[in-house]
Amino acid sequence: MARRSWPIIGRCVIPQPRSDRLTLSPIDGHQRSFEREAYYNKLAAILFSTGGGKEFLDYLRQITIQAICEPDTSDLVLRHREGARWLFAVIQARLIAGQKKGSPSREPALPPEPYLADDPPLAG
DSSP states (O other), X not given: OOOOOOOEETTXXXXXXXXXXXXXXXXXXXXXXXXXXXXXXXXXXXXXXXXHHHHHHHHHXXXXXXXXXXXXXXXXXXXXXXXXXXXXXXXXXXXXXXXXXOOOOSSOOOOSXXXXXXXXXXXX
């Protein structure tokens, strides 16, 4: 029997879906399956719906979106800051998309096989 990788987030175990149909992600512009997109959105909603997750998201907002650069800031620093802001926007968009589908369940979903920490991550 093939082993599966099941990421554990808090008490939630989320099975990773597989699909052969790929589509362009409206959030980050990468090509992946619709199921994988929904999986990442749900994962973001679970990660950032807790008190600690919200606090960490606020911290990321402070050091990216709310950070102000001086007028003499170098081009390299500006590019770095814009990349960080883009990444924060991706996280925030995934969080919003994950919440639109309804609140994630707080009860763990038990996988059909035991979780094995040494399983390689699934491609996607």
